[in-house]
Amino acid sequence: MTTSASVPTEPEDAISARGVSPDGTVTDRLVDANQRYAAAFTDPGMDARPVLHVAVVACMDARLDLHAALGLELGDCHTVRNAGGVVTDDVIRSLTISQRALGTRSVVLIHHTGCGLESLTEEFRHELEMEVGQRPAWAVEAFRDVDQDVRQSMQRVRTSPFLLHRDDVRGFVFDVTTGLLREIDPA
Numbered sequence: 001m002t003t004s005a006s007v008p009t010e011p012e013d014a015i016s017a018r019g020v021s022p023d024g025t026v027t028d029r030l031v032d033a034n035q036r037y038a039a040a041f042t043d044p045g046m047d048a049r050p051v052l053h054v055a056v057v058a059c060m061d062a063r064l065d066l067h068a069a070l071g072l073e074l075g076d077c078h079t080v081r082n083a084g085g086v087v088t089d090d091v092i093r094s095l096t097i098s099q100r101a102l103g104t105r106s107v108v109l110i111h112h113t114g115c116g117l118e119s120l121t122e123e124f125r126h127e128l129e130m131e132v133g134q135r136p137a138w139a140v141e142a143f144r145d146v147d148q149d150v151r152q153s154m155q156r157v158r159t160s161p162f163l164l165h166r167d168d169v170r171g172f173v174f175d176v177t178t179g180l181l182r183e184i185d186p187a
């Protein structure tokens with residue numbers, strides 16, 4: 001397989017039904033939406049410190065609406081997202097700044113059912129290298145067992161020497177078909 005061949009395409013009429021004009025790009029649509037957002041926006045007068053002192057690390061999956069799913073409001077939390085919700089060095093960087101500069105104390109990790117990383121393997125890196133002639137420096141962080149992956153992520157947070165607060169770290173799997181979180185026992 002090639003690494004770029006499996007991008008699903010969407011029918012043109014499905015896209016235009018959601019407001020993308022045939023002449024505009026999806027980014028144009030987002031910029032248009034921002035004009036309407038800003039027109040109704042009032043300065044909430046907040047500083048940058050999250051109100052609930054919590055950082056949420058989650059997969060970038062489009063079916064996971066973190067604020068709605070967790071009852072979060074503007075200003076409540078830091079959200080750190082990437083493919084898989086993996087605790088990479090860069091996530092540790094964000095959590096370190098979140099805790100040491102911006103006062104968060106709790107960490108919530110959210111992976112989910114049907115994650116794209118479950119269908120990949122580290123072979124993805126090899127295929128990339130064959131295609132572009134360069135091996136990526138990063139691991140794919142593919143996994144087979146989502147519960148185990150959440151446990152590993154919790155462990156990475158709990159063992160990071162850079163973090164101030166490592167006692168309140170909890171991990172969950174979000175079910176994309178029911179909207180429910182299932183907590184993972186760290187043991």
Ligand SMILES: [Zn+2]
Nearest residue numbers: 059061115116
């Ligand atoms: Zn995912």
